[in-house]
Amino acid sequence: MEENFIRFKKEDLTDYVTTFMKKLGVPDDDAKIVADVIVEADTRGISSHGLIRLYSYYAGRLINRSTNPLTPIKIISETDTTALIDGGNGLGQVVGYKSMKLCIEKAKESNVAIVVARHSNHFGIAGYYSMMALEHNMIGISLTNSQPLVAPTYGRTPILGTNPISIAVPSDKEYPYVLDMATSTVPIGKIKVYEKEGKKIPLGWGIDSNGEITDDPAKIQSGGRGALLPLGGLDITSGYKGYGLALIVDILCGVLSGGANLTDVGFPHSAREADVCHFFAAIKIEAFRPLKEFKRQMDTLIQTLKNAPKAKGHSRIYIAGEKEFEIAEYNKKHGVPILASVIREIKIEGEKLGVPFSLKPI
Amino acid sequence: MEENFIRFKKEDLTDYVTTFMKKLGVPDDDAKIVADVIVEADTRGISSHGLIRLYSYYAGRLINRSTNPLTPIKIISETDTTALIDGGNGLGQVVGYKSMKLCIEKAKESNVAIVVARHSNHFGIAGYYSMMALEHNMIGISLTNSQPLVAPTYGRTPILGTNPISIAVPSDKEYPYVLDMATSTVPIGKIKVYEKEGKKIPLGWGIDSNGEITDDPAKIQSGGRGALLPLGGLDITSGYKGYGLALIVDILCGVLSGGANLTDVGFPHSAREADVCHFFAAIKIEAFRPLKEFKRQMDTLIQTLKNAPKAKGHSRIYIAGEKEFEIAEYNKKHGVPILASVIREIKIEGEKLGVPFSLKPI
Numbered sequence: 163m164e165e166n167f168i169r170f171k172k173e174d175l176t177d178y179v180t181t182f183m184k185k186l187g188v189p190d191d192d193a194k195i196v197a198d199v200i201v202e203a204d205t206r207g208i209s210s211h212g213l214i215r216l217y218s219y220y221a222g223r224l225i226n227r228s229t230n231p232l233t234p235i236k237i238i239s240e241t242d243t244t245a246l247i248d249g250g251n252g253l254g255q256v257v258g259y260k261s262m263k264l265c266i267e268k269a270k271e272s273n274v275a276i277v278v279a280r281h282s283n284h285f286g287i288a289g290y291y292s293m294m295a296l297e298h299n300m301i302g303i304s305l306t307n308s309q310p311l312v313a314p315t316y317g318r319t320p321i322l323g324t325n326p327i328s329i330a331v332p333s334d335k336e337y338p339y340v341l342d343m344a345t346s347t348v349p350i351g352k353i354k355v356y357e358k359e360g361k362k363i364p365l366g367w368g369i370d371s372n373g374e375i376t377d378d379p380a381k382i383q384s385g386g387r388g389a390l391l392p393l394g395g396l397d398i399t400s401g402y403k404g405y406g407l408a409l410i411v412d413i414l415c416g417v418l419s420g421g422a423n424l425t426d427v428g429f430p431h432s433a434r435e436a437d438v439c440h441f442f443a444a445i446k447i448e449a450f451r452p453l454k455e456f457k458r459q460m461d462t463l464i465q466t467l468k469n470a471p472k473a474k475g476h477s478r479i480y481i482a483g484e485k486e487f488e489i490a491e492y493n494k495k496h497g498v499p500i501l502a503s504v505i506r507e508i509k510i511e512g513e514k515l516g517v518p519f520s521l522k523p524i
Numbered sequence: 525m526e527e528n529f530i531r532f533k534k535e536d537l538t539d540y541v542t543t544f545m546k547k548l549g550v551p552d553d554d555a556k557i558v559a560d561v562i563v564e565a566d567t568r569g570i571s572s573h574g575l576i577r578l579y580s581y582y583a584g585r586l587i588n589r590s591t592n593p594l595t596p597i598k599i600i601s602e603t604d605t606t607a608l609i610d611g612g613n614g615l616g617q618v619v620g621y622k623s624m625k626l627c628i629e630k631a632k633e634s635n636v637a638i639v640v641a642r643h644s645n646h647f648g649i650a651g652y653y654s655m656m657a658l659e660h661n662m663i664g665i666s667l668t669n670s671q672p673l674v675a676p677t678y679g680r681t682p683i684l685g686t687n688p689i690s691i692a693v694p695s696d697k698e699y700p701y702v703l704d705m706a707t708s709t710v711p712i713g714k715i716k717v718y719e720k721e722g723k724k725i726p727l728g729w730g731i732d733s734n735g736e737i738t739d740d741p742a743k744i745q746s747g748g749r750g751a752l753l754p755l756g757g758l759d760i761t762s763g764y765k766g767y768g769l770a771l772i773v774d775i776l777c778g779v780l781s782g783g784a785n786l787t788d789v790g791f792p793h794s795a796r797e798a799d800v801c802h803f804f805a806a807i808k809i810e811a812f813r814p815l816k817e818f819k820r821q822m823d824t825l826i827q828t829l830k831n832a833p834k835a836k837g838h839s840r841i842y843i844a845g846e847k848e849f850e851i852a853e854y855n856k857k858h859g860v861p862i863l864a865s866v867i868r869e870i871k872i873e874g875e876k877l878g879v880p881f882s883l884k885p886i
Binding site: 276419459 | 603604606608637638675676680693701710726731734762764765772825828832835841842
């Protein structure tokens with residue numbers, strides 16, 4: 163991969179994106195949050211959610227004022243254990259960070275808390291917010307709805323978002339457990355990669371405009387008017403379960419908050435208000451049992467799985483989040499890799515905005 | 525289907541199972557709970573979890589005293605929003621019912637509550653407990669770990685349970701949304717049916733003893749020493765997501781409660797203590813927004829999905845739980861169908877126990 167990627171110091175990238183966001187009218191503290199969420203994605207190897215989206219998902223909307231750079235958050239209703247937040251059509255990362263922070267504060271007092279937010283925007287990696295709970299020795303949950311790309315079982319048009327689920331659980335010596343998964347079989351980006359490379363896709367990833375399963379990536383994307391399939395694929399392999407999960411995410415985010423659902427959720431790169439909704443929960447472990455015992459049992463659980471017999475041709479069983487923690491450790495030492503094409507784009511756009519990109523590669 | 529099934533009045537079946545449980549030393553009120561959970565499964569068309577399991581999963585363990593008929597529940601720790609319960613190796617249905625009831629009581633006061641239980645047994649359909657929240661205008665969540673049948677991604681032995689997830693959400697005129705799904709692609713019972721009928725299984729349901737995908741049902745079951753695959757199947761169709769979900773269920777049930785995990789969870793039909801663990805949550809909707817508005821938005825969401833364009837060859841898009849509500853309505857009018865072979869077994873065993881089965885079919 164190295165030939166197409168250039169590595170930079172994580173702190174340098176974060177500083178650059180912060181400056182960049184400030185230039186677009188984002189307040190200092192908020193700019194830091196947005197930068198941290200974006201660069202954390204690249205750091206953890208989830209480059210699909212990192213700097214590659216700086217323009218298409220976030221900056222573009224700030225420039226054309228379809229996202230409010232001030233993120234004027236309002237608490238609509240609140241109890242000791244709950245809150246409903248209006249994100250004021252601000253930056254999803256800021257809404258996400260502040261909602262989860264409030265959720266954790268509430269859980270410190272009340273042991274369990276849920277905060278939902280509406281009228282927000284795309285918030286980046288769901289795992290960023292669930293992981294905020296870890297240092298407080300809590301289990302963190304983060305869900306979001308998103309623009310329609312996935313067909314329901316027996317449907318043929320994209321109605322549901324890839325609506326991700328993230329849950330983070332502290333452990334002792336092992337890496338924390340961090341599940342961060344879209345409820346579709348694959349993200350739309352993966353289909354695009356296969357199309358670009360002229361490759362067929364595995365059956366189960368998507369359907370054509372008739373709702374029939376296809377191995378042709380071109381039949382799924384906007385031109386082909388097909389859709390992604392939910393996790394599980396067609397009904398014969400229980401795709402209705404992935405559909406059920408995608409829908410529950412939409413309910414917990416969009417209906418519990420009174421925000422947008424289904425096709426009413428806007429695309430990040432369109433100019434209209436996206437009205438993305440999020441759901442956050444925090445659970446204090448010590449309310450149930452001593453923390454040390456919990457963490458030790460987590461370690462045992464993880465080790466048992468890792469030591470289990472492997473399938474032919476495989477030498478390792480992974481735990482959710484493990485790969486990302488390993489990649490992050492490496493990248494923090496050796497630099498965070500960014501696609502050369504993304505750097506080229508940032509250089510051009512940064513110049514226009516008066517935020518020239520002059521970071522030195524590692 | 526009718527030729528192999530005999531229909532009985534729901535109330536008659538419930539009364540019979542209650543009497544039967546009482547005969548096995550289960551206190552009156554608990555016997556009613558167990559009977560209601562079991563018969564509700566048949567009523568909702570989930571016959572795999574109904575009377576067919578009366579002996580193999582529940583009565584057998586009571587007869588050989590590997591389940592404690594008195595279900596001596598103890599609250600180990602408790603706050604306004606949380607509780608940890610020891611099920612005393614009692615009946616899973618009783619532990620489940622009482623835990624969810626406590627959870628709902630707490631959520632009435634605190635808006636959000638979580639109750640976990642350990643040292644329990646197989647509790648039947650997860651949806652029974654999540655649905656208890658509906659009449660209180662709450663969202664209910666019910667999870668349980670279970671005996672090892674599923675291999676982790678890149679593994680080849682059954683380590684994880686089919687660990688189901690159930691979430692129930694109230695609506696207005698439409699049926700409530702009730703997701704109740706195992707995190708494996710299919711239940712083990714489905715593999716057995718294909719084996720019995722000499723049919724091949726679809727790729728994605730299970731693996732052989734080498735961890736390789738197979739279409740031969742015989743290679744999955746105990747003789748073949750393979751395993752079920754998690755939702756999503758192999759890694760290429762994102763089976764690691766189903767694996768991640770199965771594991772988070774095991775964490776929220778087994779680790780949060782300090783009970784058994786993975787292969788330490790016992791089989792219902794073995795004599796040893798199963799130490800099954802459950803997780804329940806209740807969320808009061810009115811803590812976030814007016815109930816009426818919430819319910820109306822649920823209806824709109826459901827109607828939008830139902831009215832969406834259908835895939836070729838399909839005329840209907842289903843909502844999770846919808847089929848089961850329709851079946852239940854029919855069965856409450858026309859009788860609950862029970863397999864003739866199950867009735868034969870109950871007649872023989874009931875006679876032995878001094879609880880003769882003499883219900884009149886409808």
